[in-house]
Amino acid sequence: MAMPRFHTVAAFVVLAVSAAWVLTGEFSSIGSAAQDSPDKASEASEPAAAETQKVLRTVAVMEPNFIQHNRIIRISGVTAPDKRTTLATRSAGILGELKVEKGDKIRTGDVVLVLDGAEKQSVVDTAKALLDQRQKEADNIERLVKNGISPSTQSDSARSALASARSQLEAAQADVDRLTVVAPFSGVIDQVMVEEGSWLPSGEDVAVLLQLDPVVALGEVSEREITHVSVGREADVRLISGEIVSGSVRHVSLEATAGTRTFPIEVAITNPDNKVPAGMTAEIMIKSEAVTAVRLPRSVVTLDAAGNLGLRILKPDNTVGFVPIDLIDDSPEGLVLSGVPLDAKIIVAGQDLVSDGETVNAVPADADLVAAATVKTAEPSQ
The missing domain is CATH 2.40.30.170 (Efflux pump adaptor protein, beta barrel domain)
Incomplete structure (x- = not known):
């Protein structure tokens, strides 16, 4: 009988070893996989469950106390002074008498200074004498005309001369009046820019009145x-x-x-x-x-995605909303804001960690935070 060839024997050996490995290892692994598969399936399902059931963020909310508050601009x-004027001379001359000093309180019509003007006063005296003469002449002519001694034309001439004399006196008196500077309104002298004895041209600034x-x-x-x-x-x-x-x-x-x-x-x-x-x-x-408003701590105010100033509120379905607000006043106790809905629940803690439409776990704000946002009176601010 012929002996089997070597490669035939080797083939049978490899087949036997492979069968033994399959019988001892593969079936055992399949069983282990079957036993472990529930755990592996559970582990695989946990991330999906975590994605489906996210942990809700917790925020603190409070119901605001509304007040009537005056908007503060x-x-x-x-x-600035109610009135301010720079007093000036109305005529040229030497400053003869300065009647005020810095800080003096004066009333309307009080004399501030007087310029020397003896020659102008003499013109006034001459004009007064001329007016008195023309008045007497006019009176005499009126009597003569009334008695029929003089014609009426002489009366017209006398009245014309009287009027001319009166005008001369008024002009001379005006020149004298311009030597005096008076206060146009009551106030206080803030500056004095001249000294007695100095020559002052017409229109020179002399004092500031406030x-x-x-x-x-x-x-x-x-x-x-x-x-x-x-x-x-x-x-x-x-x-x-x-x-x-x-x-x-x-x-x-x-x-x-x-x-x-x-x-x-x-x-x-x-x-x-x-x-x-x-x-x-x-x-x-x-x-x-006065407007309806709430007073809240500055930390409660936040911004939305567009950069608008406002508050985050809790909606009835436990989702987050945003309401823009109007800053009425900035007081030491906090910000006074209008535009908050009357039924709003304001998120006072955690508002910067949530976004619009997000479902949250809302809890009442702690006593200290509520006290900081509570206004003691509902009367309009003064």
């Missing part, structure tokens, strides 16, 4: 806020010293400044003792109409 300004009661705060309102400002509105003015004085709007320009598109305004402030000087930096706070 804040603008930069400067104080009227500081009332003192005026000048400012300019933007075209967006001009509709909230009108004559008679109350206004507070904070001076650079920190002092706050009260007044009212007395003038609102009907034409905007060309360069800035703002409208000049004036606020009159009672200043009987001249305590408020002119030229001082001031912040003008004009009180406009």
Whole structure:
């Protein structure tokens, strides 16, 4: 009998080993896979479940307390005198008498200075004598004409001469009056630019007169806020010293400044003792109409995707919404805002971590945060 060839034997050996490996390893792996498959399937399903059931963000919400608050228009300004004038001479001459000093309070018609003018006074005396003479001549002519002694034409000539003499006296008196400088209104002398004995030409500046009661705060309102400002509105003015004085709007320009598109305004402030000087930096706070508003901490305000200022609110379906607001006032207690819906629940914590339309887990705000946003009174602010 012939012996099997070597490659035939090798083939049978490889076949036997392969069969043994299949029987001992493959069937065992399949069983293990069958046993492990539930765990692997569970692990594979967890990411999908996590995607489907995201963890909701928690935010704190509160129901605001609405108040009636006056809109405050804040603008930069400067104080100025109600009236200011530079007094000047009306005639040339030597300053004979200076009757005021810096800081003096004077009234309308008070004499500020007098120029020497003896020669002009003599002209007045001569004109007075001539007028007296012409008056007597006219009276005599009237009697003669009345008695029929003189013709009526002489009466006309006498009256003409009398009128001419009267005009000469008035002109001479006017020249004398121009030697005196008087106050056109009551106020305080702020500057004196001359000395007694100096020669002053006609039109020379001699003193600056200010009227500081009332003192005026000048400012300019933007075209967006001009509709909230009108004559008679109350206004507070904070001076650079920190002092706050009260007044009212007395003038609102009907034409905007060309360069800035703002409208000049004036606020009159009672200043009987001249305590408020002119030229001082001031912040003008004009009180406009009272509006329904809420006072909230500054941290509550946020921005939407377009950069609009507003608040995030909780909708009835527990999703996040956004409402734009109008800044009414910036007080030490917080921002006063209008435009908030009356039934709104405001997100006061976590508002910057959520977006519009996102479903959230809402919880009541803690007591400290609520206290910071609670207003004690619902009366209109003063």
